[in-house]
Amino acid sequence: MISKTEERVDPRRHPLLTLVKRIESRVLLVLLAVAGALWLFLGLADEVTDGDTADLDRRLLLAFRNPVDINDPVGPRTLEESLRDITALGGFTVLTIVTVVAAMAFLFHRKRLHAAVLVGAVVLAQVSNSLAKALVDRPRPDLVSHGSYVYSASFPSGHSALSAATYLTLAMLVASLETRRRAKFTAYALAVLIVVSVGLSRVYLGVHWPSDVLGGWVFGAAWSLLAWLVLLRLGARPATPTD
Template sequence: MIAKPGEDRVDPRRRPIQTLLKRVESRTLVILGAAAGGLWAFLELGDDVGEGDTRAFDRNVLLAFRDPADLNDPLGPRTFEEAMRDVTALGGFTVLTLVTVVAVLAFLFHRKRLHAAVLVGAVLSAQLVSDIAKSFYDRPRPDLVAHGSYVYSASFPSGHSMLSATTYLTLAMLISSLEPTRATKVLAYVLAALIVVSVGLSRVYLGVHWPSDVIGGWALGAAWSLLAWIVLLKLGSRPTPPRA
């Protein structure tokens, strides 16, 4: 086909690449906006926590999980309390490390080096950000009830909530990017969301975090996972130069 005078000549082989890049850029803008929203929510909540505006909310929700006759006794039988300790361990350092190592090895075995690198980068950077945020806000742990789990750091944001959100949501995103079926994609996100929500609720139930700590951890962790998604899209969408 002869191009008309003044008409740009476009290599047909480049059209699919250009279309892909436009789709990636549009998706990136949406994800970036969502990540910015999560970061904004976290910072706003941090201001409210620092000013004491969440005190009544935190107190009421925390005590709602307690026996009014004995505030040191969580609602439900002892077996349920033990089950909550098992759930909260899903957001702990040991379990998250094991999940990350197994997932990274699985990606490497399938030659998905970029996916492995994105997961490692997201988890390690989230741990660093969590430590920095805790040191900055330096919020004391709840003192209304006895702690049902060992604690050793500041309260805001909840490290379990943030790191579980970053790890499981990022892992769900990476799995979804490789799976062709919509049902598998949905399953990955649903399971990740259930784990993240359960871990956060367990922290309040055990009396080791204020509810606002958990909400802040969720917001920051979700934002961090979205940023990891952007990294995957940008690095994974680099076009391969056409062969001569």
Template sequence: MPGRFATRPLIARARVLAARQESRALAVLLAGAGSLWAFLTLADEVTEGETDAADRWLLLALRNPADPADPLGPRWFEEAMRDVTALGGFTLLTFTVVVATLLLIFHDRRREALVFAATVILAQVSSELTKALFDRDRPALVAHGGYVYSQSFPSGHSTMAAVTFFTLATVVASVEARKRTKALIYGLAVVFVVLVGVSRVYLGVHWPTDVAGGWALGAAWAMAAWLVLGFIRVRPRR
């Protein structure tokens, strides 16, 4: 009898935690669906040319009115934006994904490593496919402040920065018990993603809607990864 009564608080606590997990999963599922819907809606408006006026205005707002080839701000700031945009570049993100995946494997978190790497790869494939599908030209209003090799919509830098940093933040935050540290991890991920996207517009290599589309697509993949990671944490290891 005493043992039975002693286990009741543990059972109640387990039920509360399960309910919280289900609520979070539902919220993330809805947010992921909303991100995907936002991407598809934005893609439709871009295809029909409904965003052209806003894109032009926002792009030129970051330029010297007397010389559109000159971004606002001093020279050092322009160089800083080039450094920031590299955070979403293929080389740096590939290095980040490889190192993070290896560290997860070394710490016996192979399932998390698989989910993380697979999500980033699938996001990269989806970004390239959608670029080819919509075949949008890069901005020609201003001189590009960086090298470009592909179509414009969605922004590959924005897509890959979102999926990489948000998914990595989810994995890292899962092993951290303190809420403040979790908030810091997610906060840094948001800052990196936003800065990468803004830098693409500032350098004139993407329209603002390219960046918004990339954020939405990358966030959708990251939230899908969150759901999978939540499932494998609940499922017991052999």
């Protein structure tokens, strides 16, 4: 008679095998999401280049303007100043500080892979976004006066793309280490709130067309998804939710 301790374990129910299958499923889903984001971005870039988004861009941009004076954004001056502060959250200086501090925090907790994934995603997003701007070479909006200084081409929005790549990747990395579902949700919710606010501020300040911002969001999200894919492929085991 065979004791319970001597019974053979069904390999299909082995915890390690189950984990591998889950990771493989996630990798496939993330890979499909990356492909979808890139397809959407290229399609939008083609529409922008052909001028097919011009009418909708103008309508949406003017929706943020005083009908009497289109050079005056809607709302009080304090709102305009507040949105300048928000738009800075997607600027090079702030994102560099966020990336460096977050990477140092990961290293302090001996999470070298997480630090490398974050820095890699942000740097590659910055370089590729500059390249995309040069290739599309779309002029900045000339319909209204600009509420912020600009130095480069319009599509895709660098603030939108880099804020998405930085904050969404950081939220993903934090969520991969966090066991509480509420904490995971909070990380993603804060990241999405910042990314959306930065993008809308660019349109409000008249420095980007809405399609520039949409293109930036998709472009940055694609890099964040790629960062997640790298994390999964390199064997980082996600924390098991506890509540």
